[in-house]
Amino acid sequence: MEIIEVAPWQPYERVADQFRTGRTYLVGDAAHTMPPFKAGGANTAIQSAHNLAWKLAAVHHGIAGPGLLATYHDERYPIGRFAARQSLIGPPLALLKLEGATPGLPAGEEAPLFTMVLGYQYHSAAVVSDDASPGTVTFVDVLTGQPGTRMPHIWLAGDGKRVSTLDMIGSGFALFTAGDLAAWTAAATRVAATLAVEVTVHALGDDGAAHTGLGAGGALLVRPDDFVGWRTESLPSDPESALRQSLSAILDR
Numbered sequence: 001m002e003i004i005e006v007a008p009w010q011p012y013e014r015v016a017d018q019f020r021t022g023r024t025y026l027v028g029d030a031a032h033t034m035p036p037f038k039a040g041g042a043n044t045a046i047q048s049a050h051n052l053a054w055k056l057a058a059v060h061h062g063i064a065g066p067g068l069l070a071t072y073h074d075e076r077y078p079i080g081r082f083a084a085r086q087s088l089i090g091p092p093l094a095l096l097k098l099e100g101a102t103p104g105l106p107a108g109e110e111a112p113l114f115t116m117v118l119g120y121q122y123h124s125a126a127v128v129s130d131d132a133s134p135g136t137v138t139f140v141d142v143l144t145g146q147p148g149t150r151m152p153h154i155w156l157a158g159d160g161k162r163v164s165t166l167d168m169i170g171s172g173f174a175l176f177t178a179g180d181l182a183a184w185t186a187a188a189t190r191v192a193a194t195l196a197v198e199v200t201v202h203a204l205g206d207d208g209a210a211h212t213g214l215g216a217g218g219a220l221l222v223r224p225d226d227f228v229g230w231r232t233e234s235l236p237s238d239p240e241s242a243l244r245q246s247l248s249a250i251l252d253r
Contacts, residue, residue, distance in 0.1 A: 011035035013084035019073040025052055032080040043117055048076045051174040053172075054079045054224035055126075058251060063197050065252030067125060074124040078137035086116050091201040096122035122148035126223070126231040128246045145220045147231050151176075154208045165205065167209070169226050172198025178209035180217040180235045187240040196249055221246055 013034040019026045028045035034040075047143065052072050058064035098129065112119075121138045129147035132137070143152035151174075154165045168174060177184045185201045192199040202222075212220065217235025220228050221243070229250045236242035247253070 005119050007047075009033055011037075011088065013087055015077075015084050019048075019077050019080070020069070024026055025072060027052060031076075032084050034084040035087070035102050039086050040083040040087040040116065044080055045134055048072075048077065050225050051053050051076055058224075063195065063251060067252030068250070071124040071126040073124040073195055074135045075126070078135065079120055082111075082120070082137060083116060086111055111139070114141075118143065118148075118150055118171050121146060122227060125147075125252065126229060126250050127227075128221075128249050145176075145214070145231055147228050149228055151220065151222045151228055152211060154204070154211050156202070164201070165204075166226060167204050168200070169224070170200060172200065173224065173229075174191045174222040175199055175201045176204050176208065176212075176220045176222065176244070177201060178204050178212070178214035178216065180239075181215070182242075183235060183239055184219055188241055191244045191247060194244065195233070195253065196253070197247065197251070199243075200246075223250065 013032070015032045016026050016030070016186065019031050022220070023073075028242075029041065031048065031252045032044060035040065036043075040178070055068050055072060059066060069190070072144070074096075102127055111200045117140050119141065121140055123129065123136050124134050127148040131147065140146055140149055143149055145152060150166055156165060158168075168176075174239065175184060175188050181201065181203050188199040188201045191197075204214070209218070213236040214220070214231075218233045219231070219239075221230040223229045230246040232242060
């Protein structure tokens with residue numbers, strides 16, 4: 001074996017201050033660079049692209065206002081910052097032995113891999129929730145349909161076979177209901193026609209309702225990127241109005 005060249009390598013992380021300026025959006029390594037440990041760079045880049053793609057499409061096709069695009073930075077910057085920090089925990093601390101050159105991170109800040117990949121919770125204008133300030137991020141241990149979190153995988157019965165909730169989410173919005181399917185279907189049909197958006201309706205069944213903790217008639221409105229945009233614990237007195245207001249808020253209409 002012949003060694004052609006030797007070059008030093010030092011793990012470091014950098015995150016852009018803004019992921020959006022005017023019509024320019026930063027995604028992947030343009031927005032954040034980090035060591036490869038925990039595959040944080042690739043996972044975060046793919047997540048950001050998924051987050052931005054449906055928003056660009058919605059605004060381009062005229063079904064969302066420009067404010068929806070502002071939520072890209074609000075949602076993804078905190079995650080990029082978090083992932084970059086987490087990437088400093090890994091093999092270099094024990095294996096690279098770069099004297100005085102290892103950035104490190106206090107052990108108490110290390111988060112489980114689930115948190116880094118799936119357990120984060122968005123807070124922005126594209127999530128109908130009063131839980132936290134926009135532009136911040138929180139984390140959950142279990143996905144139960146909390147607003148701003150990824151829709152949980154739940155096996156549901158459909159056409160005589162098991163179907164994952166994640167496979168029921170298409171290119172539009174999906175409404176998962178815990179009962180009162182007829183009322184929600186009627187409401188979704190009218191709202192979809194009014195706002196010119198796609199809304200499919202699915203019954204969670206007993207298992208889905210138990211997993212999410214929804215009460216009778218409750219529902220989850222899931223965005224095209226598989227994240228819960230709105231949650232109602234029970235059937236509103238006017239489901240059509242509640243759904244229309246929530247969709248309008250998410251889409252900046």
